[in-house]
Amino acid sequence: MRVLFAGLVLAIAAPAFCQNTGQSQFVSTCSACHQVTGKGIKGAFPALAGDPFVLGDPQALIATVLNGRGGMPAWKGELDDAQMATTITYIRSAWGNAAAPVTAAMVAAERAKTAPTTTQSLQAH
Amino acid sequence: MALSRRTFIEKLAVVGGMSLAMAGMEALGFGFASAQAAPPTLTGRGKGTKVVVLGAGLAGMTAAYELTKAGYEVQVIEARSFAGGRCQSARKGFTHTDLIGNTQVCDFDEGLYINHGPWRIPYHHRSTLHYTKLFGVALESFVNDNDASYVYMEKGAGPLTGKAIRKGQIASDMRGYAAELMAKAAAKGGLDLPLTPDDRNKFIAYLVSQGRLSPKTLAYGPTEGRGFDIPHGAGVDPGPGKLSSPFALADVIHSDTWKALEPLGDHEQQLTMLQPVGGMDHLAKGFERHVGQLIRYDTEVQKLVQDDKGVEVFVTGKDGKTGSIKADYCICTIPLSVLRNLDIAVTAPFKAAMAGPAYAAVNKIGLQMKRRFWEEDHFIYGGHITTDIPGIGSISLPSTGWQGQKGVLLGYYAFGAEAARISAKSPADRAAFAVAAGQKVFPQYAESFETAFSFSWHLAQYNLGGWAEWSEDARATAYPVLCEPNGRLYLAGEHLSYLGGWQAGAIESAWQQIGRLHARVNAA
Numbered sequence: 001m002r003v004l005f006a007g008l009v010l011a012i013a014a015p016a017f018c019q020n021t022g023q024s025q026f027v028s029t030c031s032a033c034h035q036v037t038g039k040g041i042k043g044a045f046p047a048l049a050g051d052p053f054v055l056g057d058p059q060a061l062i063a064t065v066l067n068g069r070g071g072m073p074a075w076k077g078e079l080d081d082a083q084m085a086t087t088i089t090y091i092r093s094a095w096g097n098a099a100a101p102v103t104a105a106m107v108a109a110e111r112a113k114t115a116p117t118t119t120q121s122l123q124a125h
Numbered sequence: 126m127a128l129s130r131r132t133f134i135e136k137l138a139v140v141g142g143m144s145l146a147m148a149g150m151e152a153l154g155f156g157f158a159s160a161q162a163a164p165p166t167l168t169g170r171g172k173g174t175k176v177v178v179l180g181a182g183l184a185g186m187t188a189a190y191e192l193t194k195a196g197y198e199v200q201v202i203e204a205r206s207f208a209g210g211r212c213q214s215a216r217k218g219f220t221h222t223d224l225i226g227n228t229q230v231c232d233f234d235e236g237l238y239i240n241h242g243p244w245r246i247p248y249h250h251r252s253t254l255h256y257t258k259l260f261g262v263a264l265e266s267f268v269n270d271n272d273a274s275y276v277y278m279e280k281g282a283g284p285l286t287g288k289a290i291r292k293g294q295i296a297s298d299m300r301g302y303a304a305e306l307m308a309k310a311a312a313k314g315g316l317d318l319p320l321t322p323d324d325r326n327k328f329i330a331y332l333v334s335q336g337r338l339s340p341k342t343l344a345y346g347p348t349e350g351r352g353f354d355i356p357h358g359a360g361v362d363p364g365p366g367k368l369s370s371p372f373a374l375a376d377v378i379h380s381d382t383w384k385a386l387e388p389l390g391d392h393e394q395q396l397t398m399l400q401p402v403g404g405m406d407h408l409a410k411g412f413e414r415h416v417g418q419l420i421r422y423d424t425e426v427q428k429l430v431q432d433d434k435g436v437e438v439f440v441t442g443k444d445g446k447t448g449s450i451k452a453d454y455c456i457c458t459i460p461l462s463v464l465r466n467l468d469i470a471v472t473a474p475f476k477a478a479m480a481g482p483a484y485a486a487v488n489k490i491g492l493q494m495k496r497r498f499w500e501e502d503h504f505i506y507g508g509h510i511t512t513d514i515p516g517i518g519s520i521s522l523p524s525t526g527w528q529g530q531k532g533v534l535l536g537y538y539a540f541g542a543e544a545a546r547i548s549a550k551s552p553a554d555r556a557a558f559a560v561a562a563g564q565k566v567f568p569q570y571a572e573s574f575e576t577a578f579s580f581s582w583h584l585a586q587y588n589l590g591g592w593a594e595w596s597e598d599a600r601a602t603a604y605p606v607l608c609e610p611n612g613r614l615y616l617a618g619e620h621l622s623y624l625g626g627w628q629a630g631a632i633e634s635a636w637q638q639i640g641r642l643h644a645r646v647n648a649a
Contacts, residue, residue: 071589
C-alpha cells in the first residue's frame with residue numbers, strides 16, 4: 001500500500017471524531033467491529049441491529065460499554081458520560097432499532113459503580 | 126512390588142501434574158532445570174499414538190515437533206496458508222485482508238520489514254531461546270530503553286508540554302531532585318531512618334551518586350550525566366562545552382513526562398532484549414523446516430467430536446471440500462476468541478470457561494522512511510518514543526540496519542479502546558493518522574514517509590485479538606478448568622499461561638500439555 005499524500009497530513013490534524021453526533025461517534029468508535037451497518041461480523045463481532053441485549057436493559061448495556069466484554073475493550077477511559085449516552089442512544093435507535101434513549105445521568109450512575117481505571121504499563125509484549 | 130523409576134515419575138505426573146513429575150525427575154538425577162528451560166523428556170511409549178494438532182502457531186508447532194520426536198503420529202491443521210500463527214513479519218509481498226475487507230500488500234523495500242506480531246524476547250524466556258538456538262535462528266540486540274529517545278506528552282501542563290524531550294534529561298532531573306530532597310532531609314536527621322550515623326552517611330553517599338548531587342551542598346544541578354547544550358570536544362573551542370541546565374522540578378512534574386520513567390514493573394520488559402535478525406517470523410520458519418510436512422494448510426476447523434476412544438475433527442479446505450481427521454488425542458491451540466464460536470464437543474463447564482478471558486484489541490503500523498532521520502538528525506539508535514497522543518501508545522525505532530539509508534519504524538503500538546477506534550479507518554487513513562502524530566515529534570517525519578503496513582489483531586480472522594486478557598476472577602475460576610484436558614482434548618497456547626501474549630507462554634503451555642498427555646498415554 002503506497003500512500004502518496006501531501007495535503008492529507010495537514011487535513012487530518014483536526015480529527016473527525018471531534019464531532020459529537022451519535023452517528024459520527026459510533027462510526028469512529030465502534031464501527032471497526034460492529035460495522036457501520038450495525039450488522040457486526042458473523043463469528044467475530046455481534047450485530048447490534050435487532051439485538052435483544054442492545055434493545056434491553058439500559059443499565060446492563062451501559063455497564064458493558066463502560067467495562068468491555070469478550071473481545072470488546074472498556075470505553076470508560078475514552079468516552080465521557082455525554083459521549084457515551086449519545087453513542088448508546090444512537091445504537092438503540094439506528095437500523096430499525098427502537099429503544100428508549102440513554103441519558104448522561106444514567107451513564108454517570110453506572111460509571112459510579114465501576115472500578116477505577118488502573119494505571120497501565122507503557123509497554124506490553 | 127518394586128516401583129520403577131518410570132512408573133514413579135508417571136504417578137507423580139498423574140497426581141501432581143508435570144511440574145511435580147519434573148521435580149521428581151530432577152531429584153532422580155535426570156537433570157533438567159525447570160519447566161521453562163527445556164521441553165519435557167518424553168521417554169517411554171509414544172509410537173503409534175495419533176495426535177491431531179489444531180493451529181500451526183508456536184504452541185502447535187512445538188507440540189508437533191516434540192511429539193514427533195517421541196514417536197507420535199502427528200497431523201497439524203492450519204487455517205492460514207502459512208505457519209507461525211501470530212509470529213509473523215510483513216515484508217515485500219506480504220498480503221493481509223482484515224475482517225472489514227481492507228486488503229494490504231506490503232511494499233516495503235527489499236530487506237525491510239515490520240514485526241506486526243511478537244517483536245522482542247527477554248533473556249529469561251529460555252523456552253523461546255531454546256528453539257532459536259536449536260533451529261539456528263540468528264539473534265541481535267533489541268534496544269528496549271534508550272535515554273536519548275524522546276518523551277512527547279501533550280496532555281500535561283507547563284512549558285514542557287507538547288515538546289520532544291530526551292528521556293535521559295527527565296530521568297536525570299527527577300532522580301536528581303528526589304535524591305536532593307531526601308539527602309538534605311537525611312543529613313538534617315529529618316528522615317526517620319533505622320540507620321546508625323555511619324550507615325546514614327553511606328545512604329547519603331548513595332543518594333549523591335544516584336542524583337549526581339554536589340557532595341558538599343547536596344544540591345542537584347547541571348551535570349555531565351544529564352548532557353550538554355554545547356557538547357565538549359577538542360581544543361579550547363568547544364573545549365569543555367556547556368552543560369545543559371535542569372528543568373524546574375515543577376515543570377517536569379506538571380508535564381507528565383516522568384510517566385515515561387516507569388521502572389521495570391513488568392518482568393518481561395528488560396532494558397535490552399533480543400530479536401531474530403531479519404524478522405521474528407524466522408523463528409516460525411525454523412519450526413516449519415522441521416514440522417512443515419505435517420501441516421495441512423488452508424484448512425479450517427469446523428467441528429470437533431470425541432468419545433472415550435478418540436477424537437474426530439471436521440474441516441473445510443480453501444477449495445470448499447470437507448473432510449475429517451481421526452486421532453487418539455487432540456491438542457487445540459486455536460485462540461479462545463475463535464474457538465468459542467466453533468462446534469467443539471466439551472463439557473458444559475469447560476464450554477462456559479472458554480468465555481472467560483477477554484481478547485485485546487491491538488494495533489501496529491510499520492512506516493517506511495526514506496531516510497533514517499532519527500539517527501542522522503536526532504542521534505537516536507533504537508528504543509521507544511513515549512507519548513500520550515491518543516491512539517499512538519509508542520513510536521519505536523528499529524534496532525537493526527543502523528546507519529542504513531532507509532528504515533521501517535513502528536508508527537503506533539496501541540491497545541484497547543484507542544486501538545479499536547483507529548482500526549476503523551482505512552489503511553491509508555491509519556497511515557495518515559500515524560504520520561501526523563509522528564510529525565509532532567520529528568519535523569522530518571512526513572517528508573520522509575514512503576509507505577505503510579498496518580495490522581489490527583482484533584480484525585484478523587483466526588485471531589480476533591492480540592492476546593487473552595484474564596481478569597482476576599476468570600483466572601481463578603475459568604483458567605484452571607481450561608488447563609485440564611477435557612476428554613481427549615488438550616488446550617495449549619499463550620492463553621493458558623501466565624506469560625500471556627508472549628511466545629514463551631505458547632511454547633511452555635505446549636510443553637506442559639504434551640508432558641501430561643504423554644504421562645497419560647504411558648499410564649494407560
